[in-house]
Amino acid sequence: MRRIIGLMLRVAGPYRDRFVSSIRDSVIGSLAQAGAYACMLPILYELSRPQVDAAAAWRWFAVFAACYAVEAVFRCREIGFQYTEWAQVIESIRLRLGDRLRRMPLRELERRATGDLTTVVGGNAVNAALGVSAVALVFLQMVTVPVVLIVVFLAVDWRLGLTLAVVTPLAVPFVRRVQRISGRGFRRVDQADADAASRIVEYVQGLPVFKATGQVGESSVRLQRALHEQTRHQAESQTQAALPALYAAAAVQVGVVAVAAVGTALVLGADLTVPVLVAVVVGAVRFAEPLATATTLTAMFEITDAAVERVVEVLDTEPMEADPDARITRFDAEFDHVEFAYTDAPVLRGVSFTVAARSFTALVGPSGSGKTTVTKLLTRYADPDAGTVRIGGVDLRTVDPSEIYRHVSVVFQDVYLFDDTIRANIAMARPDATDAEVEAAARAANVHGFVERLPHGYDTRVGEIGGALSGGERQRISIARAILKDAPIVLLDEPTAALDTESEVAVQQAIDALVADRTVIVIAHRLSTVVGADQILVLADGRIIERGRHAELLAEGGRYARMWEAQTRARHWRVGAETARVGSDNGGSDG
Template sequence: MSTSDTRADDGRPAGLAKPGALARLLAPVRPHLIACGVLSALSAAAGIVPYIAAAEIARIVLERPGGAQAAVWTWVGVGAAGAALWLILLVQSSRIGHYADAAILHDLRVRIVRHLGALPLGWFRATGSGRVKRAMTGDLEEMHEVIAHALGQLTGAATVIVVAMGYLFLVDVPMTLVALGVLALMGVCYRVSMRSMTSHMNRLIAAEGRISAASVEYADGIQVVKAFGTGGRVLSRFDDAVHEYAQAFAAWVAEVRYSSAATRLFGSEMAVLTAVTAAGLAFVSGGSLTVADLVAFLVVAVGLPTSILPAVSASQGVRKGRMGAAHIERLLSHAPLPEPEHPRPPDGHGVEFDRVTFSYDGVTNAVQEISAVCPPGRVTAIVGPSGAGKTTLTSLLPRFYDVTAGAIRIGGIDVREIPSAELLASMSLVFQDVALLRDSVAENIRIGRPGAGDHEVRQAAAAAHVHDVIERLPDGYDTLLDGGGGGLSGGERQRLTIARAILSGAPIVVLDEATAALDPDSEAAVQDALASLAVGKTVIVIAHRLHTIAGADQILVIDRGRLVERGSHAELLGLDGLYARMWAAQEGVPA
């Protein structure tokens, strides 16, 4: 297990990070939680009243047979009133608790999503999808258990114990101590069984994260797995993660099996019944306890485990809720990309790379000392072998990462001095991997400019040469797409994202190998769409197929993170360097 899986950012074990995280996250609904706790306590107190009433009725009948009918009916009324009040208060407590639960979890989900949107892309690269999924599902679900269920169960159990023991002390102190002794043994065994829960839960959560990551990897790559028969290798990572989870769970069970069994034993009605009966008969034989008083213990004390055992589970839920809150708070504590203290608007839309250096790990530079100017109204192509640093360089422009050294400027202003929203609004980004939402075709295009009308959406689609394709869909622009684009081909999905970029009207266009995976017909259609997108814009194109950028105003050739050549297509062929060799290899002409 890696350190990153088991340690918090401040060096403490992950489950122990920042005590009080749960209380801090729940602060906005604290008044509702207090009201829920008070109502739960009152409900529990009312709920024990029928048992006390039954015990008192039994004592009256045994001590005064045939008499005191009025007292019996009084206690019947008290018991009925307690039962009715219990139900009313329980419903109100549950309503307030679930309202608080829905409100705070909604707010937390919004906070998490907004925070994730502000984090640098590098954080997701290092973290993977497992932790995000855990925060949005598992951690919030554990907090839900605390708010909606555990709080009421714990306060209810505490109230039941106080009220019941208070009554039983009035009946007989020695017998009350016997009942308390059994419950105390349950408490000791429970503490022993929970002594290392945090470390075991951290191990389980880490394994669960690896299971999630392996599942996503397998699902996303299922075509490759089936086509090339690599399922065994991919599934082995899933297998390893499941095996680690099973081992972690088995280790926890092996450690707590005896103490957990003892907890259930001493917390059972049978254990309390046995102890109370044995001690009660002994006290009755010795003359220190009446049969009527023994009946009171058999009615009230024996029922205590029914109220306490749910609280035992609830206390485990609180522990998990605290851990979940710590994970969420730690996620929210990751610093987003810093916004400029004194923002400056760019003067134009020319792009300048000034001795740009960047490293993912702080050791090896993915790009190094790259300087280039991309004038407005011109097309700049970036080419080079796979892994040369092309995509990394263009990812620095919208601040998916911040440069390690040097600067990137738009209109003479460092991108770090431009507000993120304004920076991203100035760019249309079209990637090789098409990202479509589970929404209508129109809304997928309207992402480019959320306020755009239907006519503008259709104009953008027409400019992207995809309008006719959309019209042939079952519901036209209202056709719902899944994440993979429904029945659209790869080229049609790509043109849909280009329509999105056209609609945005951004003055800077970044194309990352937008036609690399397309067939010739689709590539031609996408190229026509790109031509409409690029008119009058600052265009930066990452290209794999060199013939698609032969007409670019300038071509930057990158190799091993460095800029090795620059010039027009003809100039670079004349240099007879890396570009000329790449061209010869692709076009099948002698180098």
């Protein structure tokens, strides 16, 4: 529990002082409650004497009432934190998680499954906040009251106190057993919940593919397996802890019976009065109640423990270091002997090149050659393992990613749109943009034409991930977003590669509007789109093997020239194949 409270203090964040204050209030309230129970003994003792001392009885009753008054005050303060600031604690946890995710290296972010992060920010954050607001306080009450009552019993008769002190620890091994089982079980359950959440996200996003392959409903093997594992772990964690919990509760009840038996023997031996025995038995029952509850609430402690652990794990992720004063004022770029690996396999090996401001650089090469990694490092997806990446002469290791993104627009081949209106998706680049500015960006990106045909125009919702729009329409919206942002550096990951001819023409026109008078780096699969580049970098196996303009590289007769020749032949082959098909359809063979 000390470890849990320590973690909770981390999770409480800006509410740490209030949490500590609520713990103090809980301890004082619990001591006052135990004091009130203890006052029952002298009250009953005074009332059971042959000559009742009314003044003494009233004095003890006054102490009894004062204890309850003190408890009420401190319980109100404790509950005030639990019920008025619990929602703020959840919000604070989620905001801090969001900030840490923002500053987390994207390499680390991609390592985590979507469902895993959803579970942390969703259910784990709630359970962690529950722990901050309630679990620790409940635990303190369950410990404080029995400890005080043991002291009182020792004061009344050492034999009663000793009986309770000896018998009660019999429950401890069983409680510890419940704790260990629940701890392991709920961590497995928590991981199973995260896995199931990931599979649900995967199922929803990939539903068209699953339908096409007949893997929907009960045939969805990956989802069904994850849900089965989730159910299995939940059932096992409950079943395995049931018997030890029952034994622990039984041990506590044995303690109550033992105190009643010793007390009865003392009454028969004239060492204790009947009213005091009644008070002792009532106190013993009150003593047993929180201990029995502790066994039941062990599962809650472990749920909280697992949740807090996962939240703290994210909060403890090493953020990207940055100089808050580092600023980018020029818009040239440089790679200086950069090396980078995702795992053990190197992706970039000693890559060096410069990109002049307001120039056009193309990256070409086979899949896996490191092209996309170059663009990711320029947005500080991660820091290079060796060498330096600079923008405007500034080492990106010193620059906050938000400062980089202020000056860089990125358009990827796979477009992600949010389930909102077209207007809202474009305006994400500049939330303060006016409707006129949004429309101007949309016109420049060839968006306005198809938007005019929609029933709700710019207020049309695009669906989840933009599913209500075609690929070309989604791509043009992403380019409109980049145009509205008006960043001086533009990174393009071949946004026309997966489009049909008509969409490609419209998107290419939008790109021409985007890249005008900017520093442009494009990953090119179709070499015809980069013929006019100021420099073309040919990558293979993580190295730059050729560099130069289009004509220069063709003259060298190397890798680029062979790629150009292959693509040229492929284009001619498609035309020839189409001509042959048409000729065959017309019944001719040599027109």
